[in-house]
Amino acid sequence: MEYKFKKYDISSPNIKNKTYSFGIDYDTLRQEEETLFEINSHAWTPQSIQELIETCTNVEGENTIDYQVDHGNLGLIIDKDEVAFFNLLESEKETEDFTWSIDKFINFLNDFKKFVEQNS
Template sequence: MKYKFSKYKISNSVLYDIDVEDDDFYPITLLRFSYWTPQIIQQLIDGVLSTKDSDKEYKYQTEGDDLYIYSNDYGVQFFDLNTQKQDADLVLPHDTFIDFLKDFKAFVETNS
């Protein structure tokens, strides 16, 4: 999965944007918002990690209700809430999403 982060200043807030090279990964772009902090991203990382190799579940819904993330021992599933699909729009292995989140966290730390 190839991606690029950018930031845009709008009035007094900063919007973090995510572009993906492959359209199959578009649900990741729904993570673009201004409320991200390194601490919130770390909570998401910790939540996903808690489900890897365990019977735990972790659920996260983005601000604005566009994206629902569900993680269990199977992997991380992404549901675009703007569609009416019952199935996940994207499923990633834990490590792929964790690596993405670590990169995103570093970008937010650098650009906060």
């Protein structure tokens, strides 16, 4: 695993049933990929990650998929070859923050899914 995943407790201190956000440890990210921190969300489940993996593997031809992380601030544009990452908090930006090959992104998602499965 190239990235350090993290489970964040986002509950109020007096709440018995804890709520967690799953994502990336910000301090472990390279500066050029800091936008990846915006993948953090309490809505991630192994099933939702698997659905995103399947979406990525089913893109064909010149088609693209626009994806926004539920309850997160990460936007993605996915095509059959690569994924462009956008920090949605920086709405004035018109270009992607960085790109990955589709294979690298799918490998990342598989590792992330394992982490969420083990920590849910």
